[in-house]
Amino acid sequence: MADSPACRLCGAADSWRHVLLECTMARSIWALAPESLVEHMSINENPNTRRWLFNMQSLLNHTEFTRLGVTLWAIWSSRRKVIYEDIYQTPFATNAFVNSFINGLQLLTKPRGEQVVVQARPNRWIAPPENLVKINVDAALLRNRSVGTVAAVCRGRDEVFMGASTVTFIGTNEPTALEALAMREALALADDLYERRILVASDCKVVIDNIKVNNAASYRAIIREIIDRSSSFLVCSFSHEFRSLNTKAHNLAKRALPLGVGRVCG
Numbered sequence: 001m002a003d004s005p006a007c008r009l010c011g012a013a014d015s016w017r018h019v020l021l022e023c024t025m026a027r028s029i030w031a032l033a034p035e036s037l038v039e040h041m042s043i044n045e046n047p048n049t050r051r052w053l054f055n056m057q058s059l060l061n062h063t064e065f066t067r068l069g070v071t072l073w074a075i076w077s078s079r080r081k082v083i084y085e086d087i088y089q090t091p092f093a094t095n096a097f098v099n100s101f102i103n104g105l106q107l108l109t110k111p112r113g114e115q116v117v118v119q120a121r122p123n124r125w126i127a128p129p130e131n132l133v134k135i136n137v138d139a140a141l142l143r144n145r146s147v148g149t150v151a152a153v154c155r156g157r158d159e160v161f162m163g164a165s166t167v168t169f170i171g172t173n174e175p176t177a178l179e180a181l182a183m184r185e186a187l188a189l190a191d192d193l194y195e196r197r198i199l200v201a202s203d204c205k206v207v208i209d210n211i212k213v214n215n216a217a218s219y220r221a222i223i224r225e226i227i228d229r230s231s232s233f234l235v236c237s238f239s240h241e242f243r244s245l246n247t248k249a250h251n252l253a254k255r256a257l258p259l260g261v262g263r264v265c266g
């Protein structure tokens with residue numbers, strides 16, 4: 001990729017991660033990307049390019065993942081223009097290119113004559129079915145450190161707060177494994193609250209799918225434990241929800257990061 005171990009734009013240590021995510025030029029372009037995309041990127045610290053991309057694919061929906069790919073490509077092109085042609089493009093120009101390229105892709109994929117209907121994601125909390133309590137879970141990873149936190153927030157059908165807990169882990173840098181630990185924490189919280197009929201909601205679809213089909217993921221021991229433990233409940237369902245519906249657990253996980261290692265309930 002480069003002849004020297006130093007970045008040719010800023011002089012920092014060179015790597016794929018530096019070039020595409022961390023160099024000043026890349027940061028300026030990512031600063032203009034949608035917040036949810038950047039948030040998901042910030043919890044994925046996998047140093048291996050391929051695994052990083054696989055993780056992103058599991059964390060993002062198709063539209064976000066397309067934007068990620070196009071933006072990475074645009075950053076790479078802008079950088080080469082500076083280094084080899086001495087042509088500087090502003091981050092706004094690069095971002096405008098990304099937007100117009102994605103709009104072009106959408107026009108190509110939509111059937112002729114059909115209007116593009118942009119569906120807004122709901123952002124209100126969704127109540128669980130009758131006689132169930134709902135536990136929203138989420139995970140957050142501290143950037144550049146192997147410290148992760150999971151959070152679970154339990155509420156009744158009328159949205160009344162019933163309890164919450166967070167757990168901090170050291171040595172975990174696999175975002176999906178951390179999301180699975182968040183699901184496990186939901187079951188522990190339900191036990192603490194003596195709730196036997198629960199619905200656990202996560203914004204990580206891949207973990208839900210792995211639980212449903214008992215898939216042997218790299219974090220299979222956690223999946224196995226969740227499945228075993230879920231059988232002790234009268235009702236225990238798992239559902240995928242978009243992050244916009246999961247803000248309380250998401251914010252709790254993020255804020256719990258500085259609290260230190262261990263389990264905090266309340």
Ligand SMILES: [Zn+2]
Binds near residue numbers: 007011012018
């Ligand atoms: Zn640099």
